[in-house]
Amino acid sequence: MSNKPGHKARKRFGQNFLHDQGVIERIVRAINPKPDDALVEIGPGLGALTEEMLAVNGRLQVVELDRDLIPVLRTKFFNYPEFRIHEADALKFDFGQLVEDGRRIRIIGNLPYNISTPLIFHLLAHSGVVEDMHFMLQKEVVQRLAAVPGDNNYGRLGIMAQYFCKVQPLFEVGPGAFKPAPKVDSAIVRMVPHETLPHPAKDFKLLQSVVRTAFSARRKTLRKGLAGMVTVEQLNRVGIDDGLRPENLGLADYVAIADLLADVPAETGSMLIQPGTDEVSND
Incomplete structure (x- = not known):
């Protein structure tokens, strides 16, 4: 999907819209959505990934901060009556409210680079209601999430992420897959909350x-x-x-x-x- 005329990507929201269909299809294969999944997308943008997910699961829910994108999404996906849009800041959003019938949610998203680290910490606080997470992130952030002791990228983010989740880098994505093209490489990561914490802390x-x-x-x-x-x-x-x-x-x-x-x-x-x-x- 190409950038829609009339909507310019906003730097303050860290917007880079994914448009490479081959990359989009590869992401969907990695997520492997099912019709009965409780799917939640963060920052759907112009709906490139949203479109593919809705084709499988019409009950997809999205969290979008840019109010100018809300009518774009409503118009584009008007024929999905169960499609729900939450106009909210994902950093402050209570993802626990999306749990229905005890089904844990599956979270996906092309996360803005400027808020990716605090957003991941926010999502880790909701890991108890999450089945898995698939994110497009700056490649360096994915390296930090998956780093092990001794790596240059090893630090606080990786330790706290791995406390809650198994972290699996999947594949890299070049700048050309986005409009506008970012100045950094991206990567897809899968994060699966542990059923039982491997090293639970007393405090x-x-x-x-x-x-x-x-x-x-x-x-x-x-x-x-x-x-x-x-x-x-x-x-x-x-x-x-x-x-x-x-x-x-x-x-x-x-x-x-x-x-x-x-x-x-x-x-x-x-x-x-x-x-x-x-x-x-x-x-």
Whole structure:
């Protein structure tokens, strides 16, 4: 689908409309939608992916912030009476309200680059009602989501995403698949919430605080980066070398630190963050 005359992509919304039919079909095959799925699309734009999804599932719901696109979508898909549009900011939207009859939702979307990181944190907070998520993201963000200890892209985003989900990069998409063409490469990622958390923390907010503090000083050793929060003795007590750097520790290590602190009264309140309020960062 090409960019529709009369609607110019808005930079403040981070809009880059997908138009390459081959890429669209490949995405749909990866998602493999079924007629009875509870499908939710974030940022449908001009409806290129929406059109393919509706052909399979006429009960698709979408969340769109740009009010100028709402009439475009209503007109284009008027013949789908169960198609629902939620005019809302996905960063503030309660995805839990879309659950019906106990069926978990499947979320898809070409996420705007300028809000992708905080939006993913917001969606992770809803992971309990999500079956899976398929997103088009900046390639670097996908690399960060899937990174493992020791990788240059390993950091807070990947750790927190993998706490909740299995992360699977699928394939890359070049700038030419969009109008206007972005200045970066994109990639498709699949995120599937764990049925049972592999490393559940006693206090999730405390885990967030430990990870955030560690990676705010990622070039320092844990001894220095976590000073004032965790002592060398405490690190050694859970079998962690205080001379390591944050990127050397896995999710289980960070949970072990957080669980130790959860059993020890500490002044950590000022450092806690909520899943939906995380700021964009390169950690």
